[in-house]
Amino acid sequence: MTLLVADLRAFVAAVRKELRQVRRYPTLLLSILFWPVLLPTAWVLMGRAYSGNDPQALEAFAQRAGSPQVAGFVFVGYAMYMWLSTLLWGPGTALRTEQVRGSLEAVFLTPASRLVPLFGPGAANILPASLNFVVMGVALWLLFGFVPTFQATLWTLVIIVLGVPAMYAIGALFAASVLRFGEVGPVVQLVRGIFVLACGITFPVAMLPGWAQVSAWLLPPTYIVEDIRRVLLQGAGPADVTEHVILVLAMAVITAAAAAMVFRALETSARRTGMLSRF
Amino acid sequence: MTAPAVETKDLVKVFERGRRTIWQRLRREPDRRERFSAVDGIDLRVETGEIFGLLGPNGAGKTTTMKMLATLLIPTSGSIRVLGIDPLERPRDVRARLGAMLSGERSLYWKLTARENLEYFAALYHVSPNQTRARIERALAAVNLSDRADDYVERYSTGMRQRLALARALLPDPPLVILDEPTVGLDPQASRDLRDRVRELRAQGRTVLLTTHYMEEADQLCDRVAIIDHGRIVALDTPAALKRTIRAEEVVHLELGIDGDDRTVLEHLGRMATVARSERTNGTLAVTAHCASARDFVPAAFDAARSAGATIRHVEVVPVTLEDVFLSLTGRALRE
Amino acid sequence: MIGDVRAALAIARKDIRNLSRYRIAVASMAFTPLYQFVIPAFLFGAAFAVNGRATGLTATLGTDDLTGFIFLGGVVAGIVSTAFWGMAMSIRNEMDMGTLEPSWLTPTSHEMFVIGRAIGGMLFLILTQAALFLFGILFMGLRLRPEMLLALPAVLLALLSMVGIAYLLAGIVLLIREANFFIDTANFLFVTISGVSFPVTLLPGVLQPIALALPTTYAVDILRVQALGARPLFGVGIEYGLLVAGTAIAYPLGRWAFARAERTMRRRGMLSQY
Incomplete structure (x- = not known):
């Protein structure tokens, strides 16, 4: 029991350290306000160019996307993109920096659980990520006049909260694997690229070729985005998304286990070769 | 008597600490930045062919002085002549005749080989293409790196990188070489090695101006030493004469x-x-x-x-x- | 002068050499425009297609060539980001790495550090654009018309004006603290407001005068008019005139700003601050 409490305290300390860093870089805060508005707005305007206000074109989009709400569709997709971005950048860079600086070794010297450095940095991103969602919601309302019902908002929140474990598990799995590559930046670009193409971020998954659609439905973000769009844009209720939510939770368990395994394997190999600080 | 290699008169450099925000400028608020004189009235005369040392603790104003000589900084007041040229009026002419090593190992491209680094800088120094090869070979030989010339700089030791930085400073075949803390961070063996190279520069007839906060270095290497503290020269003479003063x-x-x-x-x-x-x-x-x-x-x-x-x-x-x-x-x- | 030209070429060669040794980074640079823009934009646009035709785009622009629309926008986006990242930000990166100081100690004119990078950046841009176009032709049904070559002067002018703007940007990023954020945001806004991803007529009213002041806006437009037969903003002749005027202003303005920034740095001594 005491060990659990100590671990929890170590975890909180890791989160606090990350938050402090966020505060020291003011432009980080500025980018939390800028990008979530600028990027999706540009895509909504692209949608206007592609539709040309042609009723037939809009109808075609509605059929493929499940809703004629282009702005809502894009903003939900981009919210997921932002979330994924912070989850890939944050923990990956944090763990890599700790590795390079040698402080990862220092953490391994403490009795704290190995899971603390793996999952701690991700948790610190909860605050910026939620801020992202709020900013995007406000932008959607102010720029495009989209206001969801209270109920839809509530169910969206539930889907997001239940999606958290899966998303953080992805961040942790990525962070653990990235230690092998050395350079975090290019790998983030690559992995994020795959998610953008596969998970229906800026276009309906139905637009993908068959084989790509199959792989898309193996990734938790695809379900989360789809479900949020259903409740927010199509008026679906909890019963319509329960199946997906359970599936996402199951995927979270598998991904988290994989992350812990990769991290453990890395630590074991490091202890054997004595090369924790450089791979 | 020949013209001095370096001559400064009442050289002053004042820096401002802190920032003045756009908001403060717009509201025309009084400028509350703290000002401090990094160099506070330095008169120097470095004769041709000598090794001249600026000795002083960190923050004494040595590097600032060197940067003003090297055209990287504009003095607040005072005059400078480098090889008879005013660096404020003709900075490019000064740079063409000056070999400078200011910030050692970080100043190299680690993903390029030593030779590629030197090829690049030879072009920047306007060394003509038919001379480049010979010039690089000579610079490499002068710092004992000929056999490792085709290795990536990232595989070099700190001492080797420092020597490569010196080789780069020799590319324009400069009559005057300025070195800012050339042996800082080096182990004793590498420091000795670098000092030998500096003595060879004097033997080749070049003038060397260096800064250091190692008194042994100033003592062993320099013909004359200026002791500098808080931006002022507090004593200037040969090491032996300086020691006699006490x-x-x-x-x-x-x-x-x-x-x-x-x-x-x-x-x-x-x-x-x-x-x-x-x-x-x-x-x-x-x-x-x-x-x-x-x-x-x-x-x-x-x-x-x-x-x-x-x-x-x-x-x-x-x-x-x-x-x-x-x-x-x-x-x-x-x-x- | 000859020495400076040779130095500029050496800078370009060094940049390409240096870059070629970071393979993962190069791969990701080539992949980024594909995943971030080209493919998603194409699939997004295709989601509006009626019976396989981009009727919506025809209503907006007078052409239904969705792929061509996206790829030609990409050319100008590539030029802009080469100026922002390759020419301006890379100077800042050298400053942070510590290699700018020894370069500035050489008799090479400091302007050459922008020009040299422009040459290196352009070579790299041509390579990446060629790879992108190849991908487009093979997998996305991109068709190129010979009339496209008529827009080449517009592309070259846009390039020249962007070198001018790169001077200005280099001056800014050498002085400010959060250079990365500045370049990232400004690059996105510049590309978007130039009409790369959608026609500038769709921009909110306040942004339209800015769009019309950017030389790249006309380069994008001329390119699409010549190559796709799209409806022009004003007419190709007028747009060429505006493009030349924009370049004529941007170039000297940029050089002036760069020289000023350089002087400020020599006064304040920021060259080796990191």
């Missing part, structure tokens, strides 16, 4: 055990030698004394200590160094 043949470091007041014992010691420095830590008093003869002073010091109720625990006699000169001029040690 009118002592030897320096004695004493460590005394003392319980009560230390004024009496310092007074006694002061009658027989110059007490350059004394520092009290709890029951221990450390004293540095400059004297004509340690043979006479040490026994007398024992008597003085006994009569003041103190005991001498440790005695060390050393020859006079530039460190002592700095100490006698500023009351502080170089590394403080």
Whole structure:
């Protein structure tokens, strides 16, 4: 029991350290306000160019996307993109920096659980990520006049909260694997690229070729985005998304286990070769 | 008499600390930035063909002076002539004749080989293509890196990178070479090696101006040394002449055990030698004394200590160094 | 002068050499425009297609060539980001790495550090654009018309004006603290407001005068008019005139700003601050 409490305290300390860093870089805060508005707005305007206000074109989009709400569709997709971005950048860079600086070794010297450095940095991103969602919601309302019902908002929140474990598990799995590559930046670009193409971020998954659609439905973000769009844009209720939510939770368990395994394997190999600080 | 390689008159550089935000500018708020003089009226004259050293602690204004000579900084006031040219009026002409090594190993491309680094900088130094090859070979040979020329710089040791930075400074075949802390961060062997290279530069007829905060380096390497502190030159001469200024043949470091007041014992010691420095830590008093003869002073010091109720625990006699000169001029040690 | 030209070429060669040794980074640079823009934009646009035709785009622009629309926008986006990242930000990166100081100690004119990078950046841009176009032709049904070559002067002018703007940007990023954020945001806004991803007529009213002041806006437009037969903003002749005027202003303005920034740095001594 005491060990659990100590671990929890170590975890909180890791989160606090990350938050402090966020505060020291003011432009980080500025980018939390800028990008979530600028990027999706540009895509909504692209949608206007592609539709040309042609009723037939809009109808075609509605059929493929499940809703004629282009702005809502894009903003939900981009919210997921932002979330994924912070989850890939944050923990990956944090763990890599700790590795390079040698402080990862220092953490391994403490009795704290190995899971603390793996999952701690991700948790610190909860605050910026939620801020992202709020900013995007406000932008959607102010720029495009989209206001969801209270109920839809509530169910969206539930889907997001239940999606958290899966998303953080992805961040942790990525962070653990990235230690092998050395350079975090290019790998983030690559992995994020795959998610953008596969998970229906800026276009309906139905637009993908068959084989790509199959792989898309193996990734938790695809379900989360789809479900949020259903409740927010199509008026679906909890019963319509329960199946997906359970599936996402199951995927979270598998991904988290994989992350812990990769991290453990890395630590074991490091202890054997004595090369924790450089791979 | 030939023209000096470097000449400065009343050189001053004032920096501002802190920032003045756009908001403050727009509201025309008074400028509250703190100003400090990094260089505060330096007169220098470095003769052609000598190795001249600027010796001083970190933050004394050595690097700022070097950067002004190298055209990287504009002085607040005063005049500069580098090889007879005013760097403010003709910065590019100065740069074409000057070999400078300012920030050692970080200033190289680590993902390029030594040769590729030098090829690149040779072009920037406007070395003509038919001379480039020979010039690079000569520069590499001068710093003993010919056999590792095709290795990536990332595989080099710190000392090798420092030498490569020196090779780069030699590319324009400069009559004047300026080196900012050339041996900082190097192990003793690598430092010795680099100093040998600097002596060779003088043998080739080049003028070398270097900064250092290692007194041994200034002593062994330089023909003349300017001791610089708080942006001012406090002494300038040959190392031997500088050491003579403190009118002592030897320096004695004493460590005394003392319980009560230390004024009496310092007074006694002061009658027989110059007490350059004394520092009290709890029951221990450390004293540095400059004297004509340690043979006479040490026994007398024992008597003085006994009569003041103190005991001498440790005695060390050393020859006079530039460190002592700095100490006698500023009351502080170089590394403080 | 000859020495400076040679130095500029050496800078370009060094940049390409240096870059070629970071393979993962190069791969990701080539992949980024594909995943971030080209493919998603194409699939997004295709989601509006009626019976396989981009009727919506025809209503907006007078052409239904969705792929061509996206790829030609990409050319100008590539030029802009080469100026922002390759020419301006890379100077800042050298400053942070510590290699700018020894370069500035050489007699090479400091302007050459922008020009040299422009040459290196352009070579790299041509390579990446060629790879992108190849991908487009093979997998996305991109068709190129020979009339496209008529827009080449517009592309070259846009390039020249962007070198001018790169001077200005280099001056800014050498002085400010959060250079990365500045370049990232400004690059996105510049590309978007130039009409790369959608026609500038769809921009909110306040942004339209800015769009019309950017030389790249006309380069994008001329390119699409010549190559796709899209409806022009004003007419190709007028747009060429505006493009030349924009370049004529941007170039000297940029050089002036760069020289000023350089002087400020020599006064304040920021060259080796990191």
